Amino acid sequence: MCRQTTERGAVVPPPQVRVEHVALDEVVAQADRFGVRVLTGDPVGVPVLGVRTLRLDELDRAEPGHLVVATTGTGAPARAYQIDIAVRRALAGSVAALVLPGVEALPETARTLAAGGALPVLTARAEPAELAVLVDRLVGRGAAGSLARAEHAVAAVAEALAADPSDARTAVLGTAGTALGAVLRLDEVPGVRWTDPDAVCIGEVPLGRLVADRQDPAVALALPVVASMLSRALARETQDRFGPVRSRADLVVELLLADTARIDAIGVDAARAGLPVALSHTVAWLVPRYRPDPLRRPPAALAATMELRALQLVDARAETWHVATFHDDLVVVASEETGAPDHQRRLRDVAERLAEHARAVAGDGWTVTVGLGTPQGGAAGLRQSASEARVAAESAVAAGRYGAVEVSDVTGLRRVLLDFHASPLSRSLLDDLLAPLDALGAEPADTAVRTLLAYLSTRNSLARAAALLTLHPNAVNYRVRRIERTLALDLDDPDTRFALELACRLRLVAGG
CATH class of the missing domain: 3.40.1390.20 (HprK N-terminal domain-like)
Structure with missing residues (x-):
């Protein structure tokens, strides 16, 4: 072994290696x-x-x-x-x-x-x-030691969950943290993907990521497994807590889709299942849209994320709440005793917070437009409030007011739209006007209807329609002329314009 010396020949002791036991x-x-x-x-x-x-x-x-x-x-x-x-x-x-x-x-x-x-x-x-x-x-203290500590943490968490704790999150974080010698927490931040190894999710809905206040190999090994165990525990908690509400939400959707003649019968079934049909209902209809491209579908997990967040927001509130998904939209129903003050205001508070959360989760460019119906009693009233809310939201979207909160006004054109929407015969007559566009296929027809509505609702102004559609006026002109040829109608005729605009608005109400 070679020893180091100073200039005077003194031996320099070798550096001390600190061994951690x-x-x-x-x-x-x-x-x-x-x-x-x-x-x-x-x-x-x-x-x-x-x-x-x-x-x-x-x-x-x-x-x-x-x-x-x-x-x-x-x-x-x-x-x-x-x-x-x-x-x-x-x-x-x-x-x-x-x-x-x-x-x-x-x-x-x-x-x-x-x-x-x-x-x-x-x-x-x-x-x-x-x-x-x-x-x-x-x-x-090497790989084997880290593996042993990680295994111990996982086993401790499994034992804690086997005891069926009332608060799974606290039990998992506390138990795993003690076993690993670290403080663990769930960071509820947007942008977490359900495929991330440290993601904590309910189904495919990311809640956040599991983080530790210090890092070592054992923590790195255990964290993804503990995150997965916490995800399953929270999913079970959610099912136990919100399962009955989710089951009744299916009846809400059935009420919205049923023919008028079947409303009373469905209302009886809903009451037997625990849906408080006899109360007064106010509905919020939330429509996500990507502002640069309104035809773009929302992220796959957004509807589930919005539903879960809505259930969490209303869990401790005094009113009776139901949440349902309808295609890419979300329907929130608040039910109270008839005549309860500020019924719509309480629903609006929840809807606005929910829309803000959805925008943060979906990312830049995404908006959530909210339509609010008026308080209505009974099964037919729930359906009426939902129709009002949907018309309000879809009208705002069609007019380019993305992200707005629109309160239903049951006078004027919206009242007419609601009446037409409730009548199968009226819907059929107006759908006949758009039948040539439907022959082009679902997506081209939807694009054509939205283009035509923007053009007609701005009194045939290419510039204003282009602003609503975020297109160049020449592109709008090209689309409109092609639509006019397809329909074989004169878009300068006032009666034709009125009928087509009504048909387009009704098409949006009916979900295209």
Whole structure:
């Protein structure tokens, strides 16, 4: 070995390499699943250099600073006199600690000897070989030690969840954090993808990411598994809490889609299922749209994200709430006693907060337009309020007022639209006007209807229609002329314009 010297020839001592050893109290904490507990002595801060499994008659071979697992060789617990001898030999060998598997209590003599020599004595329920493997991993402080700590954290979380805690989030974060020696928390930040390894989700709805206040290999190994376990626990909690509400939401959708003649019958079924049909209902209709391209479909998980957030927002509120998805839209129903003051205002508060959350989750360019219906009683009233809310939201979108909160006005054109929407015959007559566009296919027809509505609602102004559609006026002109040829109608004729605009607005109400 080459030694360094100074200019005067003095020997420079080699640098001291600091070796970090595992402490006995950490071994006890990590080995709790093996039933390890302290019979006497203080394990805090006692360094453990290694582990040996020896028979009682071999303890004179114990190495200083090691944890020694002493066995009888027969599988039976040590007897009192054997324990006394084992403690004496362990003290003579300066071991870090003595483990006596299966021993429930120390004889008084052995306890006095161990206390006098500051020797921690432990017991365990596990097989000595299994315990030795775990301690060896921990002492190694390398990949094996990290794996052992991670396995311990996962096992501890599984045990905590098996106890069916009332608050799964607190139980998982606390248990895993204690096992890993770190503080864990759920960061509820937007932009988390359900495929991220540290993502905590309910289904495909990301709630946030699991983070720790410090990082080491064991934390890095355990975090994705703990995040997955927390996700499943939260999904179960959500199902238990919101399952009945979600079931009744299907009846809400059925009420919205049913023919008028079937409303009473569905209302009876809904009442039997627990839907408070007889109350007064106010509906909010939320429509997500991508401003640069209104025809673009929302992200796949957005509807589920909005539904879950809505259920969380109304969970502790006094009113009766139901949340349903309708294609890409979300329908929120607030039900109260007839004549309750500020009914619509309370719904608006929830809808605005929900729209803000959805915009943050969906990202730049996405908007959520809200339509609010008026309070209406009974099953027919719920359907009426929903129609008002939908007309209000779709009208705002058609006029380019993305992200607005529109309160239903049941006078004028909106009232007419509601009446037409409730009449199958009227809808059929107006649909006939747009039949040539429907022949082009669903997507081209939808584009044509929206283009035509923007053009007609701005009194045939190419410039204003282009602004609504975020297109160049020449592009709008090209579309309009092609639509005019397809329909074989004169768009300058006032009666034709009125009928077509009404048909286009009704088409948006009917969902295209």
